[in-house]
Amino acid sequence: HARVVRCGARSVNVGVGSTALIHEDxxxxxxxxxxxxxxxxxxxxxxxxxGFIGLSDADHGSGLEDGAAGLQADHTxxxxxxxxxxxxxxxxxxxxxxxxxxxxxxxxxxxxxxESCRHFFCGESPPAEKPSLRSYAAGPASNDYPQQLAADGxxxxxxxxxxxxxxxxxxxxxxxxxxxxxxxxxxSGKYQIGKAWVxxxxxxxxxxxxxxxxxxxxxxxxxxxxxxxxxxxxxxxxVAILKYNTTHTQTDVHVDDxxxxxxxxxxxxxxxxxxxxxxxHIGKTLPMExxxxxxRPGSVRHAGARVQSGLRYV
Numbered sequence: 001h002a003r004v005v006r007c008g009a010r011s012v013n014v015g016v017g018s019t020a021l022i023h024e025d026x027x028x029x030x031x032x033x034x035x036x037x038x039x040x041x042x043x044x045x046x047x048x049x050x051g052f053i054g055l056s057d058a059d060h061g062s063g064l065e066d067g068a069a070g071l072q073a074d075h076t077x078x079x080x081x082x083x084x085x086x087x088x089x090x091x092x093x094x095x096x097x098x099x100x101x102x103x104x105x106x107x108x109x110x111x112x113x114x115e116s117c118r119h120f121f122c123g124e125s126p127p128a129e130k131p132s133l134r135s136y137a138a139g140p141a142s143n144d145y146p147q148q149l150a151a152d153g154x155x156x157x158x159x160x161x162x163x164x165x166x167x168x169x170x171x172x173x174x175x176x177x178x179x180x181x182x183x184x185x186x187x188s189g190k191y192q193i194g195k196a197w198v199x200x201x202x203x204x205x206x207x208x209x210x211x212x213x214x215x216x217x218x219x220x221x222x223x224x225x226x227x228x229x230x231x232x233x234x235x236x237x238x239v240a241i242l243k244y245n246t247t248h249t250q251t252d253v254h255v256d257d258x259x260x261x262x263x264x265x266x267x268x269x270x271x272x273x274x275x276x277x278x279x280x281h282i283g284k285t286l287p288m289e290x291x292x293x294x295x296r297p298g299s300v301r302h303a304g305a306r307v308q309s310g311l312r313y314v
Contacts, residue, residue: 112237113235116235116236116237117235119199119205119236120199120205120208120209120212120235120236120239121209121210121212121213121217121236122232122235123213123232124230124231124232125212125213125214125217125218125221125230125231125232126213126214126218127218128214128215128218128219128222129222130219130222130223131159131160131161131163131219132159132160132161133157133158133159133160133223134157134158134160135155135156135157135158136155136156136157136158136279136282136284136286137155137156137281137282138154138155138156138281138296138297138299138300139279139280139281139282139299139300139301140281140299141299142259142297142298142299143299144259144297144298144299145227145259148224148226148227149224149227149297151226152223152224152225152226152227154224154297155296156279156286156294156295156296156300157223157294157295157296158286158288158292158293158294159288159292159293159294160292161292162289162290162291162292163215163219163264163291163292163293164211164215164264164291164293165291166268166290166291168207168291169264169265169266169267169290169291171207172204172207172241172266173241173266173267173313175201175203175204175207176196176201176204176241176313178203179196179200179201179202179203179204180196180197180200180201180204180241181196182194183195183196183241183242183243184196185248188251188252188304189251189252189254190252191248191249191250191251191252192247192248193242193243193244193248193250193251193304194242194243194244194245194248195240195241195242195243196240196241197238197239197240198239198240198241199239201241204241208236208239212236216262216293217231217234218231219293219295220234220260220262220295221234223295224260227259227260228260237258241266241313241314242304242313242314243311243312243313244272244275244304244307244311244312244313244314245307245310245311245312246307246308246309246310248307249274249306249307249308250303250304250305250306250307251303251304252303253278253280253301253302253303254301254302254303255298255299255300255301255302256298256300257298258298259297259298260295260296260297260298261295261296261297261298261300262293262294262295262296263277263288263293263294263314264291264292264293264314265288265289265290265291265292265293265314266290266313266314267290267311267312267313267314268289268290269287269288269289269290271310271311271312272307272308272309272310272311272312273307273308273309273310274305274306274307274308274309275287275304275305275306275307275310275312276288276305277294277302277303277304277305278302278303278304278305279300279301279302280301280302280303281300281301285305
């Protein structure tokens with residue numbers, strides 16, 4: 001399962017309340033801004049292989065998380081107006097306050113992008129043909145680059161042919177079990193799943209970085225060209241191998257904290273009963289055979305469907 005981040009923003013959308021705030025600095029734009037920075041809280045990307053991919057320093061982007069952050073912004077404005085009395089003074093003070101927050105978000109964002117490149121592939125990838133895909137509606141629009149996603153016809157995409165061979169997937173699972181301590185139990189909402197971080201597994205990491213360069217980043221660039229460009233700005237943020245079985249059956253419905261995400265099926269469908277990825281907005285569980293991949297915007301609400309028997313790796 002992968003979350004993809006793009007560093008930066010291509011448009012400015014400033015607002016308070018539930019409106020996301022995006023900052024653009026064209027002098028040093030972050031790479032593919034799949035990573036959305038929040039009000040002192042960055043959005044991270046999780047690779048569900050599992051991985052998340054993000055964008056680096058080609059267009060700097062920062063965003064105010066809606067909800068609590070919006071309320072904080074509203075309260076800040078009210079306090080400034082009440083304390084200063086003069087609306088112009090309040091506006092000036094709040095603008096400076098906002099600039100400080102944005103600068104901090106940019107610095108944190110750049111730091112996370114640099115950290116990603118310490119572990120995961122960053123750079124130019126050879127062009128790749130768009131694979132044969134089934135597509136499904138992506139659901140409600142994301143606050144992250146809604147215009148670019150709409151222009152790309154953003155959907156949930158499922159490959160119709162495997163991008164990775166059965167032998168390759170089996171080798172990855174074997175390495176993950178050996179290098180990841182058996183994929184220990186980890187909480188996922190109210191459930192438990194087996195999980196190990198790819199950056200901590202040298203053999204799996206080497207395979208994954210090759211897959212990013214040759215297959216995954218080029219495919220994302222072909223699916224989301226207006227948003228991603230040539231893919232050089234994409235950054236893998238958090239990447240993990242997940243294991244489902246009869247005691248670690250499923251996850252809660254959630255969104256991936258990233259602009260883009262993908263899931264790679266590592267197990268043959270005959271090795272488990274149930275499973276698959278459930279998408280709330282279409283009310284369907286989409287199964288995948290081993291080696292197939294699902295690509296999607298990170299804002300799509302989904303869950304790992306319940307495994308009734310057997311063993312499933314992604």
